[in-house]
Amino acid sequence: YVTNKRVEIIRNIGDVLNIPQNITRPSSNSDFYGIPTPNCQSVNQSRWDWIDWHDNEEWYLDERLHKHKDIIWNQYELAIEYAEGDTSKLEALKREYDIVSSIPGVGDGLARGMFQIRPRTYLTIDRNTRKYLGEYGLSISQKLSGDEYFSLLDHVITKIINNNPSVNSFLDISHLAYIKKGSESEKRNYWMVGYNQGSTNNQWERFEDEGIWDGFVSVSDDTQIQRLKKIKPDDVLILKSSYTKGTQHNISAVKLFKLAIVDSVSELSENNSYGVRCNVDYIDVAPKEFVNFEGSYRKTIDPLVDQNILEFVKSVLEPSCGNTEMSSTTSELATRYAEFLKRSRNLILTGAPGTGKTYLAKQIAQAMNEGLELKKEELEKYVGFVQFHPSYDYVDFVEGLRPDRSGDNVVFKRDDGIFKKFCKKAIKDHEHNYVFIIDEINRGDLSKIFGELFFAIDPGYRGEEGRVKTQYQQLVDAEDDDEFSGEGFYVPDNVYIIGTMNDIDRSVESMDFALRRRFAWKKISPEDTAESMGITGEVRQRMDAMNKVIKDIPELGEDYQIGGAYFLKMVKEDLSAEDLWDFHLESLIDEYLRGLPEAGKYKEQIEDAYYLRNNDNNNRDADEAP
Numbered sequence: 001y002v003t004n005k006r007v008e009i010i011r012n013i014g015d016v017l018n019i020p021q022n023i024t025r026p027s028s029n030s031d032f033y034g035i036p037t038p039n040c041q042s043v044n045q046s047r048w049d050w051i052d053w054h055d056n057e058e059w060y061l062d063e064r065l066h067k068h069k070d071i072i073w074n075q076y077e078l079a080i081e082y083a084e085g086d087t088s089k090l091e092a093l094k095r096e097y098d099i100v101s102s103i104p105g106v107g108d109g110l111a112r113g114m115f116q117i118r119p120r121t122y123l124t125i126d127r128n129t130r131k132y133l134g135e136y137g138l139s140i141s142q143k144l145s146g147d148e149y150f151s152l153l154d155h156v157i158t159k160i161i162n163n164n165p166s167v168n169s170f171l172d173i174s175h176l177a178y179i180k181k182g183s184e185s186e187k188r189n190y191w192m193v194g195y196n197q198g199s200t201n202n203q204w205e206r207f208e209d210e211g212i213w214d215g216f217v218s219v220s221d222d223t224q225i226q227r228l229k230k231i232k233p234d235d236v237l238i239l240k241s242s243y244t245k246g247t248q249h250n251i252s253a254v255k256l257f258k259l260a261i262v263d264s265v266s267e268l269s270e271n272n273s274y275g276v277r278c279n280v281d282y283i284d285v286a287p288k289e290f291v292n293f294e295g296s297y298r299k300t301i302d303p304l305v306d307q308n309i310l311e312f313v314k315s316v317l318e319p320s321c322g323n324t325e326m327s328s329t330t331s332e333l334a335t336r337y338a339e340f341l342k343r344s345r346n347l348i349l350t351g352a353p354g355t356g357k358t359y360l361a362k363q364i365a366q367a368m369n370e371g372l373e374l375k376k377e378e379l380e381k382y383v384g385f386v387q388f389h390p391s392y393d394y395v396d397f398v399e400g401l402r403p404d405r406s407g408d409n410v411v412f413k414r415d416d417g418i419f420k421k422f423c424k425k426a427i428k429d430h431e432h433n434y435v436f437i438i439d440e441i442n443r444g445d446l447s448k449i450f451g452e453l454f455f456a457i458d459p460g461y462r463g464e465e466g467r468v469k470t471q472y473q474q475l476v477d478a479e480d481d482d483e484f485s486g487e488g489f490y491v492p493d494n495v496y497i498i499g500t501m502n503d504i505d506r507s508v509e510s511m512d513f514a515l516r517r518r519f520a521w522k523k524i525s526p527e528d529t530a531e532s533m534g535i536t537g538e539v540r541q542r543m544d545a546m547n548k549v550i551k552d553i554p555e556l557g558e559d560y561q562i563g564g565a566y567f568l569k570m571v572k573e574d575l576s577a578e579d580l581w582d583f584h585l586e587s588l589i590d591e592y593l594r595g596l597p598e599a600g601k602y603k604e605q606i607e608d609a610y611y612l613r614n615n616d617n618n619n620r621d622a623d624e625a626p
Helices: 001-016 063-083 087-102 110-116 129-136 146-159 170-179 204-210 222-228 305-316 334-344 357-365 375-380 416-425 445-451 527-532 537-552 564-572 578-595 599-610 615-624
Strands: 190-193 210-219 236-245 251-270 275-293 301-303 346-351 384-387 401-404 409-416 434-441 493-503 520-524
Touching: 063 110, 087 204, 129 170, 146 384, 146 416, 190 375, 204 615, 210 222, 210 251, 210 301, 222 275, 222 301, 236 275, 251 305, 251 578, 275 305, 275 384, 275 416, 301 527, 334 346, 334 357, 334 527, 346 357, 357 375, 357 434, 357 493, 357 527, 409 416, 416 434, 416 493, 537 564, 537 578, 537 599, 564 578, 578 599, 599 615
Parallel strands: 190 236, 346 493, 346 520, 384 434, 434 493
Antiparallel strands: 190 301, 210 275, 236 251, 251 275, 401 409
């Protein structure tokens, strides 16, 4: 799939430029290893994005960097001339490198861009090459000058390429650095960060639009400076606001708004401040408040030390099974459900606690784009994720008015919700399927959250024919929102929805029947997902024996079986059977049996089954229970 797409792109470029072509399909994807792969949907790749072609055949830049276009063009022209043998351009190229790399948001993106256009002359600089070259004693600073960059190229050629028969070019280094990625993974840091510059200057919209986070602190605050300097690629930034609650303002509270994965970091300076710019990939999360937490989070940047907040953040990044990447292969179950989802468009996975419903939903999402290996950074492109809760509403999901501070005034502005933003991405990319996962879908007030979207998500009304007027339609600006202005909002044909729910949760209401008929339903049992989770051998025996007893208890039944996610702790964390029972399973069983007349008897049967004791007797007792 990937090879075919690359060959197709090359052929299209040749057609546009009227270049004769003789392209033979490589025998395997490995023929492309080390060749740079541009991502034209992300300005983070090189921090500028070619976005249009005018009748006068003049390219222009993304408006944020438009004012620098002449400088950038000049630098690239020099880079090409030098690569083609004009060594007299070297000093000028170094000077231009200093100028262009200092443009806010460029940084290492310049080296990556030069590698894209002349990969045998220039070396890409990213987290992978930094780690790889470090093994050869080459330390690369976060911000390279032109002299330092070209000196690095000489050192790499002398120390590595000329002395290593397996490394023949910068392409090889790029490839070797990539395949070695993660072999010596560094500890990921989690940082609680603000999004105001000054007490009233809200920067959130700019951050989100540009895919960045900027942090500035006083040059006299050494602690904050050191924290900013410790931010590294793959760290997690948690954008938050801190405040106090209660009549006496004696309760500390913090609300989380967004998560961001750091891609690269560069230094900034402004007046009497020290700062950094992080190019990031943002992850949507429903706003969540925490009180009475460990640590203080009132500064520009603070390390996250509270375990409850950390567990929540990890649950968003690593839903259900604690895995930040999609499996490289999808299960047969996921593939089968993906084919069904393509026909039904909406699917809800129900089942007992811990059956891996969210994990399965992510596998289905992968199978919806057959041939793509959706790793962590690619997953966000085609998959949206949100977890419903009782406070979640239409404003969060579709659109609404949100407060925005401008100077000393607070005004309300219309803002798109997470699902509408997701649909905007999908509508611009008809070649891929976009899957929106709603975890714990029955925990929200669905009529309040979906509103008129009950109609728009109906499989029979997808696409432009299913347009609906949203509650704030009259405020939609045609210039900013041309797809959904005027006639209203619709759900694109390539958007699919998967909901997950634990239908034994006594704290939530039943699904709205109007919404229920718009979804296909599938109950996931522990047996369905145990194998894909790696639950085998004795661990699987314990789970199956325990669930047989639970299933045979009249007041419980199969809905109360316990899924493999609980037993993963024995597989992945090397937890003993005793600790799993004492600290995880026993309290859940007690909650199941609360108020039942024979709770003590049933608990003993379940515990005996879990410890694989007297299975025959236990099962007979359960069968004979009234």
